[in-house]
Amino acid sequence: MSEETAAAPAQAQAAGEDNTAAPPKIPAAPLGRFASYHAKLEALKGINTRRDIVERDLLMELASVNLERLSEFPLLETERFSLFDIMLRRSVDHPAHIHVKNWIENFIVAVNRHAKATINQDQTALPRLEFEVAAAEAILIKCLQALTFQAGLAKDNLSDAIIARHGEQAVQRIDEVSETAGFGEPYFKALIENFAFGVVQAAYKELIAAKRTRLARDGQFLTMTFPFDEVLSRLAGTDKTIAQTRLQEKFAAVAAAPESARTADILAAWLQSGEHKALAWVKGRPDAAHLARIVTMDTVAGQLAAALAGALSGNAADETGGGAKQSDPAADAVCIKDQAAASACGAAIGLDCLKNDFTRALRYFEPRETATIVAPLGVFAPAQVEAVLELLYEFQFLHILRERGESECGKFAIRILRNRRLTPETLSVMAAVGLNRIRQKQLFEPDPDAEGILLYKIKTLPDLDNACTLLNFDERLSAALRQAFETAPLKIEFAVVLNLPKIAKVTTNLSAKVGEILALFGVKP
Template sequence: MPPGAAPAQDRRPQWPARLEAYLGVLRPLKEKSALREVQERELLLSFISVNSGGISEYPLLETQQQSIVNLLCRRTDHPADSLLRRLAGNFPVLLNRLDKETASGDETATAQTTAQLRNTEALLLKSVQGMVYAMGLTTDNFEELIMRHFGAPGLAQFGEILKTHEFDQGFWNEFVERFIAQHVAEGYDQLTSAGKFHLSKDGQQIIVRFLFDDVLATLHDSPGHIDQTRVQKAFATASAVTPERIAVRKVVQACLLKGLGFLPGDLLLEHLESAAFIVCMDPVAGSLVKAMQARAGGKTPAAAPEAGDAQAEDKHALPFLMEQAVALALGAVRVLSQSREHFLAALATLRSDELEAVRSLAQGLSIESLELTLFYLLESAFVGLLRDKAREEGGKVLVKTAAQRRCPLPAVEALATRGLSRIRKNQLFTADSARADMLLFKTRTPQQLASLMQVLQLEEPLQATIRALWDNAPFRRDFLVVIDLAQVARTTQNVKAKLAELLTKFGALHAPTQPVPGAQE
């Protein structure tokens, strides 16, 4: 097994027992003259039941098992379904043919059909394996992310969703409701009741400022940690930036570009990298690379594997290994693309530009990608909550967001040994009033930063280090409710009463220690 492959112990029954199980389902259906679609579905259900022991990390939860069954058995217009449907349709046809040939005693035809049937079985198995890897990696990563930001109570909630919902639209609707909408609403109530906002006056504007740091602080009592699962570890190895793993991924991606060429271009480009990572989690990736190397070296193709051979996969001919990689990738693409569309559909309250931002952020399979997506959704939901409150006020109230790059204080202080004097530091950075362990970049754009560093005559190595800090810097994000006193005065005679009403609407009068600037005007 190559490095990075998830454990794949084959606990399936031997081929004769599997064949007998398939025939035990097919023959009664034929006697009843069951429709072809019925035969296909019943055989696929039998296929999953018989072969689950040979699927690495096959889910234990009944809801997830049913999700796999539905993905394999339901006919949809998804582009990936064309090949999966062909495999699923060929299986009962070949099985029926084999049954007839066996009964007639035609050994040559029986041997040929048996080989075709076992190949189809292997490809179906790989497609299910791709579904399982993609689903497992998605749910495992979300579990880790939720434990990190919502703690044990959040993890328990997520576990309940997994137990009670199949991996479909209902699952993502419930996820968004519980972990985005509910938590933002509860967080807003906590912030306003505890006076966690900043009230100020700027000319004819009253500003209520909420900090995203404070929103995140309402998610849990304390952060938590859970160990990575086998699927996550396999993905980490498969996606490692080492010469060996990069070489494997290049071979796999080249294979998938050719084998998945029938998919629409945008769908292929959107999921090619993720599908390649998932294929690299499976032993077939290592076997494919070996076969490609053998062909490049002019070696003859390996003989067909013997049944029960522990190294059987390495002995498959190159074309069939490529077919297996494509089948596995198709299963993964089927899950990943459907999950993404269901996830986006669950975000129906977002504006079109926000949905596109989520689609862009949610491209990768890594925890970091999911974390960026989670933060963006929490930000959008909080802004949406404020906008809903301001909607009836027209031009009197405007909701804005402000973002500024921040950098850990120790990282900046470490630059003193590289020539960043106190004067230079004070020109580039300012204190972050929200976080004592952070500094804010004074500049807003890369161009401004480059210009300022030139003015300060920073040495090139120091400039490169500061640019790296800038590129990797997280953002401090503030949410601003801006009340325009001039607009208020145009629409009401009692400015003081209207201002009090607006501040009450946004929870800013619930903190007795906070003054109300401009209320006397």
């Protein structure tokens, strides 16, 4: 059997030591750990504790006595409790939960049997039972380890995105939220309230005070335009490089190193193969490659890749934290696969529960808007989290407009205008492949709010392709324009469009009524 067995002290977590790269073997038999399990289980049985409490407390005991085998396990009790809560309660509707539940049950049964054999001094049964406890223990450690990795990555990537937008002063508030909220809905809700709702509300007031809105009449409609750039420009931001955490570096290293990247590919295929009964739910998941990368961060990954290639070797005695010896290669392979499956389950329940928690933290928005906001969230990757933050700012601004105009909601419509931009840097590239000034005027117009920036006149990629054909652009220029269009930054504006005929039906003084509606938004005629 295989299971990483680092013997570094628990304090290594705080000291910043990496205890997964080359784990030393635990030299002694694990009777100290087993005795802790015996004592905890006996104490719980003695007071007729509910089964769910037994599961929770024994799982907490397992983590407590195996801190040296858990990399990046959080120091904060609130975060630790959140991880246990995900494993035991919040993932109950997840297809992997039944397997996690069974592994916990198996561990409790194995500890109970070993305790009885120890009391009875059953020397015949003890070696086998020691192995069973060590095997069940290793599976739960792998599950908890992957859950820890996934939760930590989600938190680190979200924190980085917030700091990039709000500057270094955001760090203290993020830490305060972490200390009280752990991982879950309260954590996400607190961050959203601090770094989206409040900030956008303040930016709106500054925008109005600076008179940055525009008024324009077009026939029977009067439009107030609010430049969203003005909101984003009021976020502090930072020009400093945000250093990666150890966990982020480990995750990035999986893709960067050819050997671990190959291992991740092998594991991704295995996870989706359905070979292991605990992984039937993985097939068809778009994030299977991500789950495989999480599993690959653990030492069991390389051993599983070798096992799948028919090259399993090693002594299971030293790989279970000091458990009983098991030298059967076939049994070793089964144990390795069980541990890898547990790791994948831990990563998946962590990812899916946190996505559900994030969604619930957005109940402030309408369901359709919430679905739009969380759609890019994916696996909490940096670019995905940044996209979600951008949508949060947009929909919060939209909510402010709706709330301000609620009393007159039937007399106006709110539209979000999105125009693709061509930056000076991209324009230089386009000029080098044949975009002269005449062609430039056919496809672009100046951005009235940003000097040196051009706006695409064309709104869709098919329309751009048609324009390139009609204008007889060569393939090189057409391809460059297409690529620039697909990656172009957006200029976002909010337009509140007043329907003047509809307003006229309910008032005898149209100008005064229009002034009242504009005043709701803080805009003067």
